Ligand SMILES: Nc1ncnc2c1ncn2[C@@H]1O[C@H](COP(=O)(O)OP(=O)(O)OP(=O)(O)O)[C@@H](O)[C@H]1O
């Protein structure tokens with residue numbers, strides 16, 4: 001479904017990712033783990049067109065997307081839940097969700113997705129008229145995910161959704177991601193919290209200083225000694 | 235008593251005109267982070283277009299007003315496409331470019347209509363409303379009503395429509411807005427057109443009651459900057475409230491004391507707001 005071919009991104013002269021190749025199968029949860037500055041966010045930002053790759057190609061559903069504007073990429077069915085949630089603080093919860101469907105014109109389906117999100121996240125439904133800035137961190141993360149779902153994506157990119165959440169909220173988030181995936185959406189999940197990511201993903205890759213160093217199924221990587229020492233801490 | 239009534243009416247009219255100019259300035263600052271120093275000249279161009287269309291072309295005042303809005307909105311669009319777009323990551327460059335536009339528009343006005351002519355625009359509402367012994371000039375009432383209507387329309391647009399949410403989303407987090415499929419370029423054009431068109435409308439509305447000159451935008455833009463700083467940079471509601479407070483204060487002080495004192499006091503109030511409420515009257519609660 002998504003394929004990165006020898007992708008490199010530079011900020012000025014510094015390479016943030018180098019010669020990265022990765023593919024994500026339709027219907028799966030694929031995860032990238034890595035520590036601070038490994039290039040996880042940069043990878044997702046390149047996929048959504050927020051930064052331009054300096055080399056390599058990005059293919060989505062048989063089309064090349066690395067030269068497209070973010071708008072066209074959203075329209076093709078890729079949503080991005082950015083690092084740090086980035087909800088619109090001075091829009092209401094409802095407006096945040098509706099703006100997620102900015103490019104859609106199918107009002108009926110839009111309404112159905114909106115109602116689905118409200119039943120999936122009752123805490124958001126209760127706070128519909130509140131400004132997003134007044135939500136807790138976990139609620140804001142749900143809102144960011146709900147906003148992404150509103151664009152009717154086939155692939156959702158998630159950048160550290162468990163960042164700054166309590167342990168209980170982290171496992172709730174894991175369940176939410178699995179439910180999103182079961183309803184037919186492919187997920188590319190980026191995490192520092194390797195334990196959770198490896199438990200819910202089908203396949204995973206380890207990113208270190210901009211390059212992939214390991215990949216395999218979630219279970220394989222969980223047993224890998226390097227991963228255990230560097231990312232799980234046991 | 236007539237003086238008090240006059241001053242009240244003048245305050246309301248000054249508030250209306252200032253607010254129309256200031257909200258456009260605030261909108262563009264909020265959405266694009268550009269301080270448009272040429273904004274006062276868009277007001278001036280609005281007055282010139284109104285004069286030209288209503289006298290030289292001999293169309294009605296209302297057609298002239300519409301032309302003023304369209305023409306200034308067009309200038310706004312051109313400024314975005316030709317200038318700001320190329321300087322997106324260069325705020326100082328944008329600022330310098332707006333000063334360039336300011337000079338170009340002033341020079342164009344001088345070239346177009348000369349500098350020493352008295353340009354008169356006839357109001358479609360001559361005379362005054364008489365209430366017992368007081369006279370309320372019709373055109374002043376019209377300016378107030380028109381400004382209120384325009385501001386309500388803008389508020390509705392920003393708060394109740396998908397377009398408005400997109401504009402506000404972009405002001406709040408440009409990158410997150412791109413991720414929703416919002417086109418930064420299109421919203422910037424729309425914001426510049428709205429902003430410039432409102433300034434043009436203000437110029438056209440005031441054309442029958444102010445002296446039209448190539449430099450008439452200067453005091454207006456200074457007031458507008460004071461007002462948007464007081465109102466919390468980038469906040470449209472803040473700009474409206476601050477316009478009313480500032481213009482009322484200014485009008486009363488210059489009528490009853492002296493206009494120089496009023497100008498100095500106005501700047502002192504702005505400084506006080508900056509010191510005691512650094513993000514402005516509305517800065518904390520709400521942006522664009
Ligand atoms: N806008 C930028 N300008 C310059 N360098 C940048 C920029 N954004 C990221 N970098 C650099 O690129 C590298 C990768 O950053 P990136 O944000 O992709 O890492 P990450 O894996 O997401 O880290 P984290 O877990 O801390 O979010 C880092 O060395 C970072 O300093």
Ligand SMILES: [Mg+2]
Nearest residue numbers: 040041042083
């Ligand atoms: Mg990151």
